[in-house]
Amino acid sequence: MSMIERGGEEAENVLDALFPKVGRAYRIGITGLTGAGKSSLINRLSRIRRDKGERVGVIAVDPTSPFSGGALLGDRIRMGEVSGDEGVFIRSIASRGSDSGLSSCADELADVLDAFGSDVIFLETVGIGQQEYRIGFSVHTTVVVLVPEAGDDIQSLKSGLMEIGDVFVVNKADRENASRYADDLRAMLKLRHSSNGWCPLVVSTSAVKGEGVEELDRALLDHRSFLDREGGIAEKKRSFIRNRISMIVEERLRENFWGNAYIERKMDELIDESMNGKRSPYEAAKILLAAFMDGKIGE
Amino acid sequence: MSMIERGGEEAENVLDALFPKVGRAYRIGITGLTGAGKSSLINRLSRIRRDKGERVGVIAVDPTSPFSGGALLGDRIRMGEVSGDEGVFIRSIASRGSDSGLSSCADELADVLDAFGSDVIFLETVGIGQQEYRIGFSVHTTVVVLVPEAGDDIQSLKSGLMEIGDVFVVNKADRENASRYADDLRAMLKLRHSSNGWCPLVVSTSAVKGEGVEELDRALLDHRSFLDREGGIAEKKRSFIRNRISMIVEERLRENFWGNAYIERKMDELIDESMNGKRSPYEAAKILLAAFMDGKIGE
Numbered sequence: 348m349s350m351i352e353r354g355g356e357e358a359e360n361v362l363d364a365l366f367p368k369v370g371r372a373y374r375i376g377i378t379g380l381t382g383a384g385k386s387s388l389i390n391r392l393s394r395i396r397r398d399k400g401e402r403v404g405v406i407a408v409d410p411t412s413p414f415s416g417g418a419l420l421g422d423r424i425r426m427g428e429v430s431g432d433e434g435v436f437i438r439s440i441a442s443r444g445s446d447s448g449l450s451s452c453a454d455e456l457a458d459v460l461d462a463f464g465s466d467v468i469f470l471e472t473v474g475i476g477q478q479e480y481r482i483g484f485s486v487h488t489t490v491v492v493l494v495p496e497a498g499d500d501i502q503s504l505k506s507g508l509m510e511i512g513d514v515f516v517v518n519k520a521d522r523e524n525a526s527r528y529a530d531d532l533r534a535m536l537k538l539r540h541s542s543n544g545w546c547p548l549v550v551s552t553s554a555v556k557g558e559g560v561e562e563l564d565r566a567l568l569d570h571r572s573f574l575d576r577e578g579g580i581a582e583k584k585r586s587f588i589r590n591r592i593s594m595i596v597e598e599r600l601r602e603n604f605w606g607n608a609y610i611e612r613k614m615d616e617l618i619d620e621s622m623n624g625k626r627s628p629y630e631a632a633k634i635l636l637a638a639f640m641d642g643k644i645g646e
Numbered sequence: 647m648s649m650i651e652r653g654g655e656e657a658e659n660v661l662d663a664l665f666p667k668v669g670r671a672y673r674i675g676i677t678g679l680t681g682a683g684k685s686s687l688i689n690r691l692s693r694i695r696r697d698k699g700e701r702v703g704v705i706a707v708d709p710t711s712p713f714s715g716g717a718l719l720g721d722r723i724r725m726g727e728v729s730g731d732e733g734v735f736i737r738s739i740a741s742r743g744s745d746s747g748l749s750s751c752a753d754e755l756a757d758v759l760d761a762f763g764s765d766v767i768f769l770e771t772v773g774i775g776q777q778e779y780r781i782g783f784s785v786h787t788t789v790v791v792l793v794p795e796a797g798d799d800i801q802s803l804k805s806g807l808m809e810i811g812d813v814f815v816v817n818k819a820d821r822e823n824a825s826r827y828a829d830d831l832r833a834m835l836k837l838r839h840s841s842n843g844w845c846p847l848v849v850s851t852s853a854v855k856g857e858g859v860e861e862l863d864r865a866l867l868d869h870r871s872f873l874d875r876e877g878g879i880a881e882k883k884r885s886f887i888r889n890r891i892s893m894i895v896e897e898r899l900r901e902n903f904w905g906n907a908y909i910e911r912k913m914d915e916l917i918d919e920s921m922n923g924k925r926s927p928y929e930a931a932k933i934l935l936a937a938f939m940d941g942k943i944g945e
Contacts, residue, residue: 359928366926380680581921588920588927592913593904595931600899603939605892614891621887622880627665628887629658632894640902 348438351455362455365462370584372404372461374485375567376470378511379492384518387554388492388563389469395564396467397434404460404468407439408453436460454485454591484590487583488570490563492516495528509539512547514566520551520559545573604639613638647737650754661754664761669883671703671760673784674866675769677810678791683817686853687791687862688768694863695766696733703759703767706738707752735759753784753890783889786882787869789862791815794827808838811846813865819850819858844872903938912937 351358377385386407393403438456457468470486491512515536517529529551536547548566552559574580604610617631626634650657676684685706692702737755756767769785790811814835816828828850835846847865851858873879903909916930925933 363926363928366928367923585917585921588917588930589913591927592916592920592930592934595927596903596934597900599931599935600903600938601896603935604895604899614888617891618884618887621891622884624666627662628890628894629662629665631887631891632898635891635895636898636902639899 348456348459351459352452354452358455362458365458368462369458370461372457372465372468373571374457374461374468374470374487376472376486376489377492378472378489378508379516379518380494383492383494384552384554385471385492388490388516388518388552388560389471391554391557391560392469392564392567393435395560401434401466402464403435404457404465405435405437405471406453406456406460406468407437407471436465454587454594457485484586487574487580488513488567490514490516490567492518493528493532494519495522495525509535513545513570514563515547515549516559516563517549517551518554520553521556525551543577543579545570607639610635610639647755647758650758651751653751657754661757664757667761668757669760671756671764671767672870673756673760673767673769673786675771675785675788676791677771677788677807678815678817679793682791682793683851683853684770684791687789687815687817687851687859688770690853690856690859691768691863691866692734694859700733700765701763702734703756703764704734704736704770705752705755705759705767706736706770735764753886753893756784783885786873786879787812787866789813789815789866791817792827792831793818794821794824808834812844812869813862814846814848815858815862816848816850817853819852820855824850842876842878844869906938909934909938 351361377389379385389405393405396403438460453470453472457470460468489511491508491514493508493515495517515532517525517532519525520529529549533549536549539547548569550559550563550566552563554560574583613635614631617626617634620626621628621631650660676688678684688704692704695702737759752769752771756769759767788810790807790813792807792814794816814831816824816831818824819828828848832848835848838846847868849858849862849865851862853859873882912934913930916925916933919925920927920930
């Protein structure tokens with residue numbers, strides 16, 4: 348797994364070889380703010396799935412996740428309730444400098460868990476910024492975990508989160524305004540334009556007490572059945588593959604571009620010219636791109 | 647400003663034309679988790695700077711920021727204390743689907759505020775994931791805002807945050823373990839390898855009460871003086887330009903690639919082949935890249 352995280356040709360050859368075995372696992376993305384209780388929910392859900400005899404994989408891409416053990420370097424650690432269970436494999440990855448690095452690495456680790464026989468894989472991500480938009484491309488079901496704070500109303504929800512959730516969890520449901528929050532959320536989701544006919548479910552839970560988690564598991568299975576019925580599984584697979592190819596292509600394209608000696612030299616010249624006000628970064632970018640596209644590369 | 651956010655050629659022509667006027671403003675990045683009090687701090691700092699007669703720009707790229715007004719669509723809104731003051735311009739941008747989109751858009755909006763005479767620009771970002779790694783490339787001073795929770799110790803800090811901060815704020819300093827947390831942070835920062843000789847400052851604040859904010863402002867000025875003395879301003883400008891050119895190039899490169907009819911057609915074929923297990927996404931990516939690099943484009 349560490350080898351996959353390091354990336355490079357070796358990792359790629361392995362992933363390439365594993366590819367025919369990838370595709371059996373059902374992938375569930377769990378996204379939401381730090382402290383929303385994502386890890387506790389995954390912990391509970393894992394136990395339910397283990398009781399059914401499923402093999403469970405967990406990949407946490409939230410560097411602040413308890414799965415990361417609060418350590419400066421994310422690595423494989425134990426998770427309270429399900430630790431020591433050979434049927435659960437947990438991997439926590441620290442975030443990386445580049446976005447595609449992070450994202451594709453998580454997906455690739457999921458491929459490994461998939462190829463080695465996981466039945467279900469939970470991907471935990473922090474739902475802030477852009478990540479949540481991308482998670483929909485690499486999982487079958489997206490769970491958005493929300494915690495109503497006192498005074499919060501549903502209007503304050505980010506539109507991005509509304510659009511990606513297949514299942515919404517209102518966690519810490521014992522808080523004061525939680526049930527009104529869940530009702531408002533249901534009302535708002537009814538207005539949402541659903542592209543595939545699925546009406547998102549809202550489940551109230553208390554992850555710490557374990558309340559509502561069985562219902563959440565049923566909601567996950569409902570969404571899976573829906574996808575099965577409507578041809579959504581093949582559609583998802585198509586979008587996974589498209590996403591994966593795009594990621595690889597874009598990473599390579601960047602490597603080809605910036606790894607080129609001519610571009611590197613030219614870049615330094617152009618930065619100097621921009622520093623002197625002789626060129627804008629826009630002009631500089633145009634010149635570099637023209638050189639690249641005209642095949643000056645290698646000169 | 648909306649036109650810049652929309653992007654495209656029109657936006658670019660404007661930014662290109664503004665470029666010679668860009669570079670006067672001092673840019674300060676304020677990063678930290680949601681709820682850490684970044685907006686309150688910016689509010690307080692803005693008032694201090696206004697009292698000194700400076701023109702202040704604020705760009706919030708945190709979609710959950712109070713500057714976003716809790717609305718589903720981020721847009722310009724009022725900020726309690728400094729609203730109605732003509733010397734303060736606030737812009738909140740919602741996060742976008744693509745990372746470069748988000749980041750470059752914030753930087754470009756900062757360029758506009760810069761060209762139109764802002765003396766100081768605060769960029770508020772959420773410090774989770776990758777963003778914090780990038781913020782260092784587009785601001786002069788990076789402020790990391792931390793809030794010690796009961797039981798938190800400094801070991802749980804993400805290494806990424808430790809590396810980017812020029813100034814650290816321990817906000818909500820009236821909390822129980824805040825002063826020990828600040829002391830531990832200072833001790834840890836002393837061990838940090840500093841590439842340019844700057845030793846990061848730690849300031850304790852209570853943004854809501856306004857305590858410690860004058861001291862924070864002095865810390866910001868100290869870092870600025872340090873950069874001035876050590877040639878760091880020109881170095882920063884160089885890195886801004888490098889970063890900007892890279893962003894533009896990578897965006898264009900992606901557009902050129904995916905906007906090509908041959909690639910689009912070939913992509914669909916290759917996805918079909920991957921669905922059938924005839925090719926892996928890695929092979930597919932290689933084929934697309936080879937076609938692009940060999941100039942099949944336009945066929």
